[in-house]
Amino acid sequence: MPNTQTPYGPVDTDALHRLQDSFDTSEILRIVDLVDTIRTRVGEPAGIRDDLLQLHGMAHTVLNGAGLVSGATNPALVEQAETIVEELDDLIRMLQRAVHALRPLELLRPSDDA
Template sequence: MTVPKGKVIPTPYGDMNALVLEQLRESYDTGDVLEMIEQLDTIRVRLEGVNGIRDDLIALHAMSHTVINGARLAVPPQETALWEAAEELVSEFSDFSRLFSDFSRLFSEFSERLRPLSELMPLDNND
């Protein structure tokens, strides 16, 4: 099927450039979007939720607040010493530092993988 340039086709998700839609139907792998989600979830899981970095930092604050400021125990003593907990986070943040420098490349790649979908915007019929 040959679609003239500028033709618009209605879809449940808005009007689309019919020519671009035809091309994407032949070549675009929507699984790429799921792959991006998986990559982001790997990072998100560690940053959020129970036993995420946020929780580790809260526990570290409570331990250091007790040891350094003489505050009451806010978290029960753990098998891991304060300095060990800090060292684990230092190491993890160092790893993240390297990873986040790679985020520029990763997000650039994400952008390029999504760009074909943004090109579905209908062209002005005056083009």
């Protein structure tokens, strides 16, 4: 199986021809947008990071007998945990779609015998 030299290293020639006909490179830009969305959902104030810190305080109080760290206006421990799990599951699905979209580029790996 021959390889083709590109400005970014050798690639498998057959895979290159297949992907030139089928791979939409704009999908990579959509993944960049996805990463920006994830970054916002994870790190911004009131994002998953803060939710996890709040959940830790709640769990630390309930499970370890620590002092109360947040008021009664917060959601219940179980509701907070369920909300975070759902959010993380959603992020995992988003990342799995990104991996699926990028996986075809791995086919460009050059053969060793060329």
